[in-house]
Amino acid sequence: MVLLATTFTIWHNFVTPQYIPSYPLRVALWAVYTILQGLFATGLWVIAHECGHGAFSDSTRVNNVTGWFLHSALLVPYYSWQMSHSKHHKATGNMERDMVFVPRTREEHATRLGTMAHELAELTEETPIATLLHLVGQQLVGWPSYLVNNVTGHNYHERHREGRGKGKHNGFGGGVNHFDPRSPLCITFLQHTDPSLPHYTGEQGNFVRGAADTIDREMGFVGRHLLHGIVETHVLHHYISSIPFYNADEATEAIKPVMGKHYRADVRDGPWGFIRSLWTSARSCQWVEPSVGAEGAGKGILFFRNRNHIGVPPMGRTDKQ
Numbered sequence: 339m340v341l342l343a344t345t346f347t348i349w350h351n352f353v354t355p356q357y358i359p360s361y362p363l364r365v366a367l368w369a370v371y372t373i374l375q376g377l378f379a380t381g382l383w384v385i386a387h388e389c390g391h392g393a394f395s396d397s398t399r400v401n402n403v404t405g406w407f408l409h410s411a412l413l414v415p416y417y418s419w420q421m422s423h424s425k426h427h428k429a430t431g432n433m434e435r436d437m438v439f440v441p442r443t444r445e446e447h448a449t450r451l452g453t454m455a456h457e458l459a460e461l462t463e464e465t466p467i468a469t470l471l472h473l474v475g476q477q478l479v480g481w482p483s484y485l486v487n488n489v490t491g492h493n494y495h496e497r498h499r500e501g502r503g504k505g506k507h508n509g510f511g512g513g514v515n516h517f518d519p520r521s522p523l524c525i526t527f528l529q530h531t532d533p534s535l536p537h538y539t540g541e542q543g544n545f546v547r548g549a550a551d552t553i554d555r556e557m558g559f560v561g562r563h564l565l566h567g568i569v570e571t572h573v574l575h576h577y578i579s580s581i582p583f584y585n586a587d588e589a590t591e592a593i594k595p596v597m598g599k600h601y602r603a604d605v606r607d608g609p610w611g612f613i614r615s616l617w618t619s620a621r622s623c624q625w626v627e628p629s630v631g632a633e634g635a636g637k638g639i640l641f642f643r644n645r646n647h648i649g650v651p652p653m654g655r656t657d658k659q
Contacts, residue, residue: 341378345371377564382408384566384583390420391579427579430530430548433541433626433640439530439640441537444652447625466621532615533622533642533649536600541637549576550597554590555607555612569612573601622648 343573350384351391388394402416415518422437429435433443451588532553538544552573555561561569568575571586574593594601604615624638629650645651 339382341352342375342382345374359504377560379412381564381566383412383569384413386414386416386581386607389566390416390423393580393582398406405431427576428545428548429543430576431535431551432540432543432548433537435543436548438445440626441531441623443626443640444473444625444643531619531642532602532604533619535642537626537640538636542635549573550600550602552576552602554603554605555615556608557612558609560609561612570605573597573603621646627652 345415349368351368352358353364353371355364367636371430385394386405386408389401389408392398392401394404405420406416409419416502425435426437429437432438535551535553536547537551538547550573552575554571554573555569557565559568561567566583567586568583571583571590572582574586576595578589604611607614622644623642624644624646626642628637628640632639641650643650645652
């Protein structure tokens with residue numbers, strides 16, 4: 339909060355025509371301001387996230403009061419987020435039960451493009467400009483879209499065991515959002531998208547598989563000091579979410595030998611590698627499908643594929659990428 343207030347005071351008082359006559363320079367400085375304030379506010383969001391998991395304090399009341407205050411200041415409905423986030427942890431990577439960033443299946447992706455699923459592998463490579471526009475839109479309006487109409491959340495609300503999902507669906511007017519207390523679900527913003535991460539059908543998904551369906555990344559000073567390590571210790575967080583952020587690095591080192599090859603991390607090149615991964619994931623992770631030749635339970639384990647000639651070819655195409 340001190341950083342938010344200090345930054346606001348400096349820019350409000352000194353980034354003005356009186357002190358900086360150059361209009362382009364003022365525009366550039368105000369752009370820097372939005373980035374800084376966004377990072378500082380996200381740090382507060384992370385503290386509220388800790389409260390939602392009961393990791394901020396031993397007192398439930400302190401956790402909830404602090405979390406509600408911080409999230410409300412950021413226009414995030416704390417209690418509905420807390421409920422949906424708990425469900426996300428219980429069903430991470432489950433195509434039918436996860437609460438956010440549920441990828442499209444091959445058929446859904448083909449329908450979106452207006453083509454038959456069996457023709458998908460033959461489509462031309464998606465242009466880089468299309469990927470860039472998608473990323474810009476995702477970063478600018480993704481979070482409010484999640485809150486308002488459950489973009490990227492699952493769409494199986496009719497299966498809600500209390501019956502509150504009857505007749506509800508994703509999208510505007512569908513009755514699924516954070517701000518409707520009758521909504522059967524809410525969403526949270528934790529990205530689980532990487533070419534190495536599998537997803538599971540309802541029959542094959544479970545907590546242990548879902549907890550491992552995460553990846554640690556590295557954001558350097560920003561991640562470790564402004565965002566409290568939420569990027570660097572996310573795998574550990576999904577196994578034991580009650581461990582506070584200031585103990586997460588030590589706990590992460592402890593679980594690595596236990597998880598072995600199932601622990602995933604991409605920390606190459608630090609913050610620049612993190613930014614690069616946005617592009618890599620957008621180009622590589624377009625839909626999920628079983629591996630070629632999968633049988634039995636293996637058909638319920640789905641991997642990311644794409645039509646950009648990156649990584650493992652999708653079903654129906656065997657050329658080397």
